[in-house]
Amino acid sequence: MTVISAQKETRPTTTYSPLAPPRRYLFGPGPSMVHPRVYEALSKPIVGHLDPYFFGVMQEIQQLLKPVFGADDGVTMVISGTGSAGMEASVANFVEPGTKFAVFANGYFCDRITEMGKRQGASVVRLEKPWGDTFADQEAVDFIRREQPQVVAYVHAETSTGALQSGRAICSAAHDVGALVIADCVTSLGGIPVNAAKTGIDVAYSCSQKGLSCPPGLSPMFLSSRAMNWLGSRTSSPRSWYLDLKLIYDYSTVSHRYHHTAPISMFYALREALVVIAEEGIENRWERHRRCHEAFVKGVEAMGLRMLVPEGQRIWTLNTVSVPQGVDEAKVKSRLLEEEGIEILGGFGPLAGKVFRIGIMGPLATEEHVQFLLRELKKSLASQGYRP
Amino acid sequence: MTVISAQKETRPTTTYSPLAPPRRYLFGPGPSMVHPRVYEALSKPIVGHLDPYFFGVMQEIQQLLKPVFGADDGVTMVISGTGSAGMEASVANFVEPGTKFAVFANGYFCDRITEMGKRQGASVVRLEKPWGDTFADQEAVDFIRREQPQVVAYVHAETSTGALQSGRAICSAAHDVGALVIADCVTSLGGIPVNAAKTGIDVAYSCSQKGLSCPPGLSPMFLSSRAMNWLGSRTSSPRSWYLDLKLIYDYSTVSHRYHHTAPISMFYALREALVVIAEEGIENRWERHRRCHEAFVKGVEAMGLRMLVPEGQRIWTLNTVSVPQGVDEAKVKSRLLEEEGIEILGGFGPLAGKVFRIGIMGPLATEEHVQFLLRELKKSLASQGYRP
Numbered sequence: 001m002t003v004i005s006a007q008k009e010t011r012p013t014t015t016y017s018p019l020a021p022p023r024r025y026l027f028g029p030g031p032s033m034v035h036p037r038v039y040e041a042l043s044k045p046i047v048g049h050l051d052p053y054f055f056g057v058m059q060e061i062q063q064l065l066k067p068v069f070g071a072d073d074g075v076t077m078v079i080s081g082t083g084s085a086g087m088e089a090s091v092a093n094f095v096e097p098g099t100k101f102a103v104f105a106n107g108y109f110c111d112r113i114t115e116m117g118k119r120q121g122a123s124v125v126r127l128e129k130p131w132g133d134t135f136a137d138q139e140a141v142d143f144i145r146r147e148q149p150q151v152v153a154y155v156h157a158e159t160s161t162g163a164l165q166s167g168r169a170i171c172s173a174a175h176d177v178g179a180l181v182i183a184d185c186v187t188s189l190g191g192i193p194v195n196a197a198k199t200g201i202d203v204a205y206s207c208s209q210k211g212l213s214c215p216p217g218l219s220p221m222f223l224s225s226r227a228m229n230w231l232g233s234r235t236s237s238p239r240s241w242y243l244d245l246k247l248i249y250d251y252s253t254v255s256h257r258y259h260h261t262a263p264i265s266m267f268y269a270l271r272e273a274l275v276v277i278a279e280e281g282i283e284n285r286w287e288r289h290r291r292c293h294e295a296f297v298k299g300v301e302a303m304g305l306r307m308l309v310p311e312g313q314r315i316w317t318l319n320t321v322s323v324p325q326g327v328d329e330a331k332v333k334s335r336l337l338e339e340e341g342i343e344i345l346g347g348f349g350p351l352a353g354k355v356f357r358i359g360i361m362g363p364l365a366t367e368e369h370v371q372f373l374l375r376e377l378k379k380s381l382a383s384q385g386y387r388p
Numbered sequence: 389m390t391v392i393s394a395q396k397e398t399r400p401t402t403t404y405s406p407l408a409p410p411r412r413y414l415f416g417p418g419p420s421m422v423h424p425r426v427y428e429a430l431s432k433p434i435v436g437h438l439d440p441y442f443f444g445v446m447q448e449i450q451q452l453l454k455p456v457f458g459a460d461d462g463v464t465m466v467i468s469g470t471g472s473a474g475m476e477a478s479v480a481n482f483v484e485p486g487t488k489f490a491v492f493a494n495g496y497f498c499d500r501i502t503e504m505g506k507r508q509g510a511s512v513v514r515l516e517k518p519w520g521d522t523f524a525d526q527e528a529v530d531f532i533r534r535e536q537p538q539v540v541a542y543v544h545a546e547t548s549t550g551a552l553q554s555g556r557a558i559c560s561a562a563h564d565v566g567a568l569v570i571a572d573c574v575t576s577l578g579g580i581p582v583n584a585a586k587t588g589i590d591v592a593y594s595c596s597q598k599g600l601s602c603p604p605g606l607s608p609m610f611l612s613s614r615a616m617n618w619l620g621s622r623t624s625s626p627r628s629w630y631l632d633l634k635l636i637y638d639y640s641t642v643s644h645r646y647h648h649t650a651p652i653s654m655f656y657a658l659r660e661a662l663v664v665i666a667e668e669g670i671e672n673r674w675e676r677h678r679r680c681h682e683a684f685v686k687g688v689e690a691m692g693l694r695m696l697v698p699e700g701q702r703i704w705t706l707n708t709v710s711v712p713q714g715v716d717e718a719k720v721k722s723r724l725l726e727e728e729g730i731e732i733l734g735g736f737g738p739l740a741g742k743v744f745r746i747g748i749m750g751p752l753a754t755e756e757h758v759q760f761l762l763r764e765l766k767k768s769l770a771s772q773g774y775r776p
Contacts (some may be wrong), residue, residue, distance in 0.1 A: 316597075
């Protein structure tokens with residue numbers, strides 16, 4: 001073991017300038033803007049992951065998540081990973097090798113959940129539709145009755161397409177055949193009613209950085225009593241230890257049995273983001289997002305642009321606007337970013353180059369910010385030769 | 389869909405007081421104290437996860453990790469989960485169903501990696517020793533020659549016992565039989581030399597909240613060129629999509645292909661923690677931890693206490709002190725927490741009630757803090773009737 005004396009100091013050859021992120025207006029599909037109080041919470045001194053104070057913060061988060069998920073019964077908790085970790089936790093805990101797993105497939109995140117199901121050894125069956133479409137009640141019921149799956153998954157708000165999928169018919173048909181239902185609520189939670197219990201969802205996962213307006217890094221989950229009973233009676237261990245929901249539940253609730261070292265600062269931030277939401281009132285928040293969505297749609301239609309998804313099937317928090325003929329989507333985006341610090345994203349997969357994906361969430365969901373965005377979008381389109 | 393009018397505001401029935409974590413001296417096995425500059429970085433405004441600025445931060449982190457890991461060749465990157473996610477990423481990517489997986493088992497985290505290996509379908513063989521012991525070179529070599537495994541795992545710094553395991557003989561014997569080596573560096577990275585490349589480690593994972601003095605939430609990793617080649621030639625997909633290192637590598641480096649939404653704020657914090665380390669100089673930092681460890685051992689021995697682990701096999705960053713006969717370990721700990729805000733932890737498993745686990749890391753690794761801790765520990769022991 002080499003011991004270096006205090007005199008023989010080594011200094012780095014490269015110097016690093018202070019961290020100075022550029023100012024961005026986050027109008028993409030997420031992350032969204034973060035409330036100053038949430039940043040303040042992030043920078044509070046940490047305590048240990050087994051400290052009674054920390055367990056108090058965890059418990060507050062669980063309570064605060066209930067109205068946001070619409071969790072009249074069941075359990076809410078938080079996974080120490082991003083929304084994709086929540087997706088993997090849902091699949092790895094409820095889909096066993098050989099499980100018949102039915103996926104409603106109409107976008108990228110449906111494909112991701114399919115891939116996760118395959119990796120868990122499931123037998124995956126899919127009902128496919130073009131990206132941007134949704135499934136009608138009867139289509140959903142027919143598919144589930146025909147396939148008789150054990151687990152069903154759908155994406156409530158498809159971030160890749162902007163389409164909102166109603167879950168009532170899916171959940172009801174799934175329960176009729178004894179199946180559990182997993183719902184991806186990554187882009188809906190906090191901005192659109194999820195109504196998990198009323199809809200009949202058994203397992204819902206989301207992220208921290210969209211409708212909740214907290215930085216990314218955590219995945220809030222809802223588990224129905226049915227899902228908890230199923231989990232309690234599962235005899236095999238999930239292939240993932242890190243995302244083993246029984247162990248995470250034990251750490252997060254009554255016994256507080258050590259599982260992993262939770263990201264303390266991120267939990268502080270999520271707690272504060274949820275308090276901000278509780279103070280506004282979740283129903284007021286949904287309504288604010290609905291109004292801003294409508295104002296935005298009105299504005300883009302006035303510019304002669306068209307929404308990809310038909311009215312009534314649109315996600316309030318994430319708008320997909322068709323790129324007009326002859327306009328280079330990438331140039332519009334980069335002009336917005338470089339000149340105004342506005343982030344919007346484009347489409348990918350079958351929608352590459354065909355849509356703009358524009359999120360209006362959290363602190364940016366105000367009439368003023370919508371009008372600012374519309375003005376800048378118009379300028380940027382005009383610079384690419386677009387005339388309504 | 390119910391639309392709530394702006395007038396009909398709903399207010400929460402419970403009010404939440406502002407987040408006010410108690411002041412703690414984190415002398416446990418981690419999380420450790422965080423530098424004020426790191427908290428400042430945490431609260432900087434986020435950008436998107438595909439923003440060029442964010443990719444710049446990722447790249448700086450990768451560079452800054454190299455001297456910390458001792459990564460002369462190979463690759464460094466960061467997993468969006470805690471140290472246990474890094475452990476699972478290591479196992480899930482390099483251990484396939486049927487892989488013969490040899491584990492050096494002398495503590496809790498060795499058991500955890502065993503459990504993860506089993507969940508991946510590996511055939512696990514273990515060389516077991518009592519908690520607190522380490523493996524001599526010849527024992528390691530004999531075990532590996534006898535078992536001819538494909539992957540070998542050991543824990544460099546066992547957080548549950550305070551024992552440091554040298555990796556040279558293990559790595560050399562493993563390479564002789566064509567095996568890859570995974571090393572758990574959760575409690576060593578940033579406080580003790582890891583020397584990944586020189587030691588011959590192929591896969592090393594750590595956490596952000598111990599020797600790096602950043603809040604928990606991320607897992608830095610090192611992969612040797614050999615490990616990267618192995619990964620590149622793997623034909624099956626790992627069972628975990630979230631922790632699929634090929635996909636994370638693509639997102640983190642050249643192509644920056646979207647995989648998940650990285651925890652932006654945590655990356656800011658880790659970048660700043662690593663800059664603080666680079667400014668001090670990693671060798672100076674190791675030396676500071678060594679000096680504080682020695683001062684602490686001298687102090688506890690002067691009180692008549694004994695270290696669990698023999699000299700020369702101790703972790704500088706985490707000390708295990710035997711609880712003296714007749715002293716209630718839980719009462720000593722809770723008095724320290726309640727009266728002075730000092731967190732230390734006890735043992736668990738076979739060491740439950742038998743040791744204190746005391747970490748001296750990062751900002752608390754100074755002569756003044758060591759003396760403060762020794763004084764308070766002495767008082768707390770005396771209150772339980774202990775006389776040296």
